[in-house]
Amino acid sequence: VRASPIKAVVVTNGDVDHVAGLLNLREAQPFTVYGARRVLDVLAANRIFDVLAKASVERSELPLGAPLALSGAGVDLGLTVEAFPVAGKIALWLEDAMAANYGSAEGDTLGLQIIETASGKSFFYVPGCAGMDSELEERLRGAELVFFDGTLWHEYEMIDQGLLGKTGSRMGHINMSGEDGSIKAFSALGVTRKIYVHINNSNPVLDEGSKERAEAKAAGWEIGEDGMEVAL
């Protein structure tokens, strides 16, 4: 009567767009939620996530910087994940306005290297990232495939469009454009295939005819879309 093919979920951040989907999986079907200790603690402390019955939904802490073979419903899934902290921010709804850095700490935002255990083929998935640093550069250098945070085009995009009084930096997202942007940051990394994901509806690259789209494409970027299939 009921079945879900989802045996495991890896959460990379505690923001609503990363965790609210868990509420749709509340059918007493067994699966495993993987996350950093910071995010698992958030889920444990918020009673609405009790709809994921502890008897059927296992919580499993992701080690940072070390590979872990994923399992779910008692089955090895054939996938290995190495999670690593990236520059980021605590979830908006958990911000402490009085705290330095709004209460952010390591583990609030993760990047993932997802490895097919049998073949060793892998790709990177980094849907949220506040900025590139040398550690992340070294991880991504020469990668076959990277999915990367494409939230905003420009630092003042949300303000200019009258949507929100916050810069990209304040939101915890690197911008695509600019000297500190992701297009520039990736230009010397030698990544074979680069795909933007987690794209905000304010971002002009979503418009196929925009100059921003053309600029991203010219720099070798693809724009992720619903239903996209990618073969390793």
Place this chain on the structure above:
Amino acid sequence: VRASPIKAVVVTNGDVDHVAGLLNLREAQPFTVYGARRVLDVLAANRIFDVLAKASVERSELPLGAPLALSGAGVDLGLTVEAFPVAGKIALWLEDAMAANYGSAEGDTLGLQIIETASGKSFFYVPGCAGMDSELEERLRGAELVFFDGTLWHEYEMIDQGLLGKTGSRMGHINMSGEDGSIKAFSALGVTRKIYVHINNSNPVLDEGSKERAEAKAAGWEIGEDGMEVAL
């Protein structure tokens, strides 16, 4: 860039299927959330609902047993609602296993009479209800249109199908069938049009060829479906 036609939301219960959708409306667009004090307090106490910024999303308590003209984003919506408590239960994720009645109290589950203010035409919307009582009978008697809790067909449906070890009563829902069921309860109320909503995926009435569907139809019930349009 962003717009939602939704100017007000009336929540009748704190369960995840009634409140999680609010998290999808977190775009700093103004609207009003109406609910019983019990449920508004639940939303206020759970930080994940802080994504509905207090500056743009007003919370407004529904009086019980008295009409209220709805407004949202500063505009009268032309609709009046009279909310009334029905037999029900506290949200599953808020249950206190040690408390009598799991901690339920009046206001945890509401029925609504929704009135077009200009014409006075109205209908009832009761998506959760643990049982019929004389007060509810008197409200609904002779109504033109009632949408009613169609969660389960049978008291032991979830147990029989191996989905959950709980009866319909324990879940806080009246069943369609049986001596205490809604088909029997409505049989003498003289309601012109009766439509089941909030139908669980275990309920055999969803199968168009089932004997249960035929039985509900013979008793004058329609089975609600996605995209259904109803004219008053």
